[in-house]
Amino acid sequence: MSPQHTRDTDPEELNLTSAETTNNQVGSIPPPPPAEITYSGEYSVNPLGQASFGKLSAQIPTVLGRIIRMAWRIDRRAVVWLLACPVLTGIAAAVLLAATARAMRPLLSGGTVTDRLHQALPALVVVGIAAGLARTAGVVATYAERRITPRLTTETDTALVEAVCRVEACAHAVDGFSDRQEAAEMGVIRTQVMVTDAQRFLSALIRMVTASAAISVLNPLLLPLLLLAVLPAGVGAVLTARVDYAIHYANIADRNVRGMMRWWSTTPKYGDEVRANSMTDYLVFWYRSLSQRCDARTLAAAPRTLRIGLLSSLAAGMFLLATWGALAWLAVTGRIALALAATAVVAVQTTLAALSQVITNGAALFHTSLYLTDMQTFLDDATARAPKRGPLQVSGPVDEIRLDEVVYQYPGKDKPAIAGVSLTLRRGNILAIVGANGSGKSTLTRLITGIYLADKGRVIWNGMDLADVDPATVWQKTGLVPQLFAQWPLRVRENITLGQPRTHHDEPVWEAVDAVGMREAIDDLPTGLDTLLAREIFGGAELSGGQWQRIACSRALYRQPALLILDEPTSQMDPRGEHQIFERIKAIAADRITIVVTHRLENTKLADHIVVLEEGRITEQGRYDDLVHAGGTFAELLALSSDR
Ligand SMILES: Nc1ncnc2c1ncn2[C@@H]1O[C@H](COP(=O)(O)OP(=O)(O)OP(=O)(O)O)[C@@H](O)[C@H]1O
Numbered sequence: 001m002s003p004q005h006t007r008d009t010d011p012e013e014l015n016l017t018s019a020e021t022t023n024n025q026v027g028s029i030p031p032p033p034p035a036e037i038t039y040s041g042e043y044s045v046n047p048l049g050q051a052s053f054g055k056l057s058a059q060i061p062t063v064l065g066r067i068i069r070m071a072w073r074i075d076r077r078a079v080v081w082l083l084a085c086p087v088l089t090g091i092a093a094a095v096l097l098a099a100t101a102r103a104m105r106p107l108l109s110g111g112t113v114t115d116r117l118h119q120a121l122p123a124l125v126v127v128g129i130a131a132g133l134a135r136t137a138g139v140v141a142t143y144a145e146r147r148i149t150p151r152l153t154t155e156t157d158t159a160l161v162e163a164v165c166r167v168e169a170c171a172h173a174v175d176g177f178s179d180r181q182e183a184a185e186m187g188v189i190r191t192q193v194m195v196t197d198a199q200r201f202l203s204a205l206i207r208m209v210t211a212s213a214a215i216s217v218l219n220p221l222l223l224p225l226l227l228l229a230v231l232p233a234g235v236g237a238v239l240t241a242r243v244d245y246a247i248h249y250a251n252i253a254d255r256n257v258r259g260m261m262r263w264w265s266t267t268p269k270y271g272d273e274v275r276a277n278s279m280t281d282y283l284v285f286w287y288r289s290l291s292q293r294c295d296a297r298t299l300a301a302a303p304r305t306l307r308i309g310l311l312s313s314l315a316a317g318m319f320l321l322a323t324w325g326a327l328a329w330l331a332v333t334g335r336i337a338l339a340l341a342a343t344a345v346v347a348v349q350t351t352l353a354a355l356s357q358v359i360t361n362g363a364a365l366f367h368t369s370l371y372l373t374d375m376q377t378f379l380d381d382a383t384a385r386a387p388k389r390g391p392l393q394v395s396g397p398v399d400e401i402r403l404d405e406v407v408y409q410y411p412g413k414d415k416p417a418i419a420g421v422s423l424t425l426r427r428g429n430i431l432a433i434v435g436a437n438g439s440g441k442s443t444l445t446r447l448i449t450g451i452y453l454a455d456k457g458r459v460i461w462n463g464m465d466l467a468d469v470d471p472a473t474v475w476q477k478t479g480l481v482p483q484l485f486a487q488w489p490l491r492v493r494e495n496i497t498l499g500q501p502r503t504h505h506d507e508p509v510w511e512a513v514d515a516v517g518m519r520e521a522i523d524d525l526p527t528g529l530d531t532l533l534a535r536e537i538f539g540g541a542e543l544s545g546g547q548w549q550r551i552a553c554s555r556a557l558y559r560q561p562a563l564l565i566l567d568e569p570t571s572q573m574d575p576r577g578e579h580q581i582f583e584r585i586k587a588i589a590a591d592r593i594t595i596v597v598t599h600r601l602e603n604t605k606l607a608d609h610i611v612v613l614e615e616g617r618i619t620e621q622g623r624y625d626d627l628v629h630a631g632g633t634f635a636e637l638l639a640l641s642s643d644r
Contacts, residue, residue, distance in 0.1 A: 034257070034286050060201075060362055063369035066376075067198045070191075074151045078144040082199050085141035090206030092134035093350060097214040099126035100346050104339035141203065145195045153191045156375065160188055163382035169451045171385040173411045180378045182256040186248065187375025190368045197364040204357030211351040218344045219336055225326055226348060229319035230355035236312025237363030243301050243308070245370045251294045258290040268535060269487070323348065389453070390468030394461055394477055398562035401425040401448060401593060406457035408447055417443040419616035420457070427562075430585070430594040432604035434634065435613035441597045442483060444613065445565050448595065450474045479561030481569045483597075485552040487543075489534035492522055496554050512558035515584045516550040517577055545572040553581055557588070564588075567597040582606055601638045610634070 071079045106119035164181060171177055215222050264270060265283045274280055327348065331341035403423040409416040417440045425431055425448075433441045446452045447459055450466040459466045466474065488495050496509050503509070506529060513519050525531035525541050533551075535542035543551065549572045556564060566585070570578040585594055586606055596607065604610050605624045612620040612627070612634050620632045627634035 034289055059369045060365050063365055063372060064198055064201070066372065067194055067365075067368075070152060070156070071148045071195060074155060075144075075148050078147040081140055081144035082148070082195070083202070085137040085144070086199070086203035086206045088137040089134045089203050090210045092130040092137065093207045093354075094210040094214065096127055096130035096134070097211060097343065097347055097350065099123045099130060101214075101218075101340065101343040103127060104342045108339045108342065138203070141199050145199050149192060149195050152195065153188065156191045157188045159379060160184055160375070163379050163386075166387075167382050167385040168387050168453075169446070170411065170453075171382070174385075175411070177381075179252050179256050180374070180381065182259070183249075183252050183371075183374040184378035187371040187373075187378075190371045193364070194368045194372070197361050197368060200357060201361035201365055204354045204361060208351055208354035208358055211347050211354055215344065215347045215351055218340050218347060219330060221326055221330070222323060222344060222348065225319060225323040226351055226355070229316055229323055230352065230359055232312040232315035232319070233356065234359040234362065236308050237359050238366055239308045239312075240305050241363050241367040241370070243305055244367065247298050247301050250297050254290050254293050258287060258294075261287055261290065320352075387471045389466070389471060392464045392469040393473040394464065394469060395473070396462075397427060397591075398462055398477055398593060399427045400460075400462060401563065402458075402460040403448070404458045404460065406447055406454040406459060408443060408452055408455050410443075415616075416455070417616050418447060418454075421613075421616070421618055422457075423611065423618070425593045425595070427593055428590050429609060430589050430596065430607045432607035432610045433595065433597045433613060434599070434601060434604060434610060434637070436637075439613040440616040441613055442567055443616075445480070445567060445595060445597060449478050449480060449563065449565065477562040479556035479559040479564045481549075481552050481556045481566045483567045483571075485549070487533065487548050489532070489540070491529065492525065492531050492533060492551070493529040495533055495551050496558050498555065500559055508558060512554040515557050515580075516554045517580045518547065518550050518554065521547055546574060546577060549573055550577060550581075557584065560588075561592060563593045563595070565595045565597075568599065569596070570600075570603070578603075601634070601641055 068079060068083075071082070100123075103120040103123035106116050109116065111119075160181075212223050212226070215226065261283065265274065265287065274283065327336075327341060327344055330336040330344075331338060336344065401424075403421055406418055406421045407416050408418040419440075421444060423431075433444060435441050443452070447454055450459065450461075450469070450471050453459075453467055461469065461474065488498060490498065493506070493509055496512055497503065509529060510519065513522055521543070522528055522531075526539070532540040533543060534540035549569070553566070553569050556566070564585070566581075570581055573581065582603060585596070596603065598604060607624065610621060610624060610627055611618045612632070614633060620627060620630065620634055622630070628638060629635070
């Protein structure tokens with residue numbers, strides 16, 4: 001996403017009550033509201049903005065087809081039931097109308113009530129059977145829908161998660177990517193109702209066709225009037241859906257930020273920071289402001305939806321009045337027999353109910369189609385952004401990694417984060433990377449591991465350019481402790497083995513635990529390796545910051561990788577833990593290439609080679625003893641670190 005401009009919003013604009021504003025003040029100074037962000041770029045334009053009404057309505061068959069195809073992949077038999085049931089309902093409706101007409105004739109003729117009922121009985125039995133059949137078809141259709149919907153939702157939800165996990169890492173920096181993801185989430189939510197909507201739409205459509213065919217037979221004048229009675233409701237429903245979507249579209253960015261804020265504000269992981277820095281008032285104010293901004297857009301559209309509703313109801317009411325008037329006129333003037341007029345009343349009611357359902361569910365489908373399109377567009381985009389490198393595979397030991405004049409620039413940045421780095425790493429070597437904040441150290445590790453591909457230059461593993469290598473085979477060879485590592489809400493064992501093929505015994509897990517000195521701490525947990533590391537969940541336990549970092553290190557060591565990268569691996573550890581980790585790194589270094597990124601320059605003593613990065617370039621390199629006396633940046637940083 002590329003912020004076009006940001007603007008602080010006046011609290012009054014957000015209609016905060018004075019009590020709320022006072023509550024949110026620290027002392028007498030009101031907190032600044034969240035900046036308003038508007039976006040530019042290809043995704044900032046509502047795709048519905050220019051579309052015509054006809055074009056929009058024409059989407060319904062397409063979306064029906066798409067829903068059927070999606071459901072077909074989940075449960076073919078249930079789809080067959082779903083399609084058969086509306087047909088049965090339609091046949092039942094036709095039979096019901098025909099039998100009603102047949103029953104009306106004797107019922108409305110002369111004779112005793114018993115005689116009339118007796119004559120009408122066979123037709124009435126058929127009416128009963130047809131009604132029962134229609135009801136049974138409805139129940140079976142609901143059952144079929146329930147067989148499909150949960151799995152369909154899981155499939156689409158998982159597809160979305162997988163697509164995001166699999167994109168090239170650089171996609172996340174692309175204009176609007178995360179907002180498109182937020183929009184796609186709505187598509188997943190709609191999958192929970194879309195099969196029901198589609199099933200009801202189809203069933204109502206078939207009922208409507210059969211009932212209107214019956215009406216046409218009774219009197220051709222009634223049908224157009226009936227259609228006119230429901231058409232305004234249809235137009236109204238589609239226009240309302242369009243307004244709703246426009247609001248949804250305008251709110252995407254704010255909802256996205258609000259969702260993130262919600263997690264960061266409420267997760268206990270950051271609870272200490274929130275409380276001890278008295279952030280709660282401001283965060284709640286912020287959250288409320290974002291919600292009010294979304295509400296304001298919705299409220300601004302309310303008069304439009306009111307106008308649409310009133311006008312369409314007025315038009316529908318007038319046409320309906322005309323329909324009933326026409327029917328009365330036909331019956332009174334003798335143009336239609338009384339029995340047929342009575343049947344026509346039933347037929348008109350049936351058609352009207354079916355038409356209303358067609359309209360309601362058609363509008364819901366149309367609405368769904370908008371969100372499904374967003375979801376599909378995002379999935380297509382994410383698929384297009386999945387790594388497409390080459391077929392080469394890294395196998396066996398990694399003897400050499402070479403960087404040739406590597407350049408990398410983040411999207412939207414005006415200068416490269418890595419601006420021409422050449423370097424050779426050999427098996428058995430330990431490389432230390434040092435440099436100021438923002439000098440490009442983490443970016444360099446991402447390029448070495450192939451998380452990012454170089455814009456210019458090459459990263460070559462065992463003679464193969466990473467641009468031509470299947471990244472999965474590269475990442476099978478790497479173990480990374482990043483600066484910001486995840487604290488997975490999993491058991492201790494999975495926190496260590498995550499990303500590895502499953503093992504059936506714990507010996508290697510304990511080895512990795514011992515390597516980072518965590519055995520005692522894990523023995524103290526309620527159920528050892530089986531303890532769930534999620535304080536929020538009943539039975540879960542929490543580790544200290546340093547212990548979490550040890551777990552992150554043990555995860556990388558457990559992999560026994562050919563390339564081990566540790567980005568500030570001991571920043572939260574006590575000296576004993578730090579010492580133990582570095583001893584371990586030295587002990588296992590012979591079999592692999594090791595890279596340590598650190599600001600603690602003392603730790604670089606263990607390295608065979610040190611590079612100093614400044615603004616994405618290597619400005620100094622050598623061994624510790626050489627650099628200490630070289631009088632350059634390394635020596636300066638070292639002097640500063642001991643000047644207390
Ligand atoms: N995901 C990203 N998107 C855009 N720019 C980024 C991203 N990550 C880093 N940068 C930019 O790239 C430059 C180098 O960042 P990098 O994280 O590699 O620095 P570093 O040397 O590891 O810093 P530190 O010592 O603070 O960890 C910085 O200017 C930073 O703003």
